[in-house]
Amino acid sequence: MARYALLVQPSANRVYAQASVGLTVAELQIVDERALGGVLADIAEETIGGARYVTFEADALDDRAVAHLSQVSTAFALFEVVGDLLRPVTLTPLAAYDDDLLTVLKYAGKTNETFTHLLLHATLLFRERPGELLDGSLRVLDPMCGRGTTLNQALRWGHDAVGLDLDRKDVEAYASFLGRWLKDKRLKHTIATTRVRHEGQRPTRRTDATLAPTKADWAAGRTQQVTILHADTLRAGELVKRRSVDAVVTDAPYGVQHGSRHPEHGLARGPLELLAEAVPVWVELLRPGGALGIAWNTRVAPREDLTALLEKAGLEVADGAGYTSLRHRVDSSILRDVVVARRPAGAAT
Ligand SMILES: C[S@@+](CC[C@H](N)C(=O)[O-])C[C@H]1O[C@@H](n2cnc3c(N)ncnc32)[C@H](O)[C@@H]1O
Incomplete structure (x- = not known):
């Protein structure tokens, strides 16, 4: 057996204060359980x-195992420990585009990029076929996407993405940022905003972009699609095809400055009311075997309530050691947690 040491990104301390190493242990446990077949021993700080x-x-770690370890959100460098020396193991994280796709936009209410990475990673790993997260063939939905942190993370990993948000300013800001960024980077792309009307409802603004990381990919048709819609998440079932997404990943409103807006009941303090209605809608959009990951503030909604809600919607909730150790403090009013669940592969229509 060899011993390895994973150096945690120094910047992760800014996001999680003291929790970054503990969260890295949890994320490694998830990778081990879901992608490596339980081959890691003695994971410790x-x-x-x-x-x-x-x-x-x-x-010895093969290339595929190193690729999975490279996806750990806080991974900065990996070494094999040889006596009292460290021998570098080259990390190979998915990075189809520069990381400024995620860092350029700064705004109040943005979900931290490192945390979004963790949330997306933990969710994709809980799919029936976790290895596919490395293959750039998935479609990720963030049904309350704000200015697109999850969508950008999915794009950077080579996947397609679709997002909805009720806040028109957020949707417009994301669409104009993406257009500008693609132009500045001189990447081959198309981007267009249209209005779609659905069953007598008010028209919805919709922006569709097609992009590729290189000219060769574009020429060969290896493109990615991203769509962002200005709509209430409860309308997701009208706007996104049934069983067309592999993962639903969202950072729910915290009930602090970003209240969840319910179309009829106005601003609710906690996200539970909205999630109780929205989860069954989102589940319909998931392909069987697909996974759903939600981050939320435990100060306004207890974990058991969220778990119960997901089970009621027919999902299997992840309860492995890593998946139940993701709770961490963000600030005095936010104690964030993550819950991940899967639509059973044999789910009936
Ligand atoms: C915590 S923020 C997500 C931020 C996002 N991850 C980002 O980094 O930009 C929660 C988002 O939920 C949206 N939201 C709240 N209620 C909604 C609803 N009923 N339908 C769609 N979006 C909603 C808010 O507008 C807000 O953008």
Whole structure:
């Protein structure tokens, strides 16, 4: 058995304060359970030369295992521990586009990019076929997408993305950012905004973009699609095809500055009321075997309530050691947690 040491991104401390190493341990447990077949032993925190690492033991890691480990949201560098020396293992994270796709836009209410990475990663790993997250063939829906942090993360990993948000300013800001960014980067693309009318409802603004990381990919038709819609998430079933997404990933309103807006009941304090109505709508859009991941503020909605709601919608909730250790403090009013669940592969229509 060899021993490995994963160096945690120093910037992760800004997001999670003291929790970053603990969250890295949890994310590694998830990777191990879902993608590596339980081959990691003794996952633990350790300080080496004054820096914080997460160490573990494993037999030699093949390229696929390194690719999975490279997706850990806080991974900065990986080493094999040889005596008291560290031998670098080159990480190979998915990065179809520059990381400024995620960092350029700054705004109040943005979900931190590192946390969004963790949320998307933990969710895609819980799908029936977790290995596919490395293959760039999935379609991710964020049904309350704000200015698109989840969509951009999915694009950067090579996947397609679709997002909905009720806030028109957010949707417009994302669409204009994306157009500008694609132009500045001189990437081959098309982008267009249209209005769609559905069953007598008010018209919805919809922006569709097609892009590719390189000219060769574009020429070969290896393109990615991203769509963003200005709509209430409860209308997702009219606007997104049934069983057309592999994952639903969202950071729910925190009930603090970003209240959940319910179309009839106005601004609700907690997100539970909205989620109780929205989850059954989202589940219909998931392909069987697909997964759903929600981040929320436990100060306004207890975990058991969310779990019960997902089970009621016919989902299997992830209860492995990693999946139940993702709770962390964001600030004095937000204690964030993540719940992940799967639509059973054999789900009836
Ligand atoms: C925590 S924010 C998500 C931020 C996003 N992840 C980002 O980084 O930009 C929650 C979002 O839920 C949206 N929202 C609240 N109620 C909604 C509803 N009924 N339908 C669609 N979006 C809703 C808000 O407009 C807000 O953008």
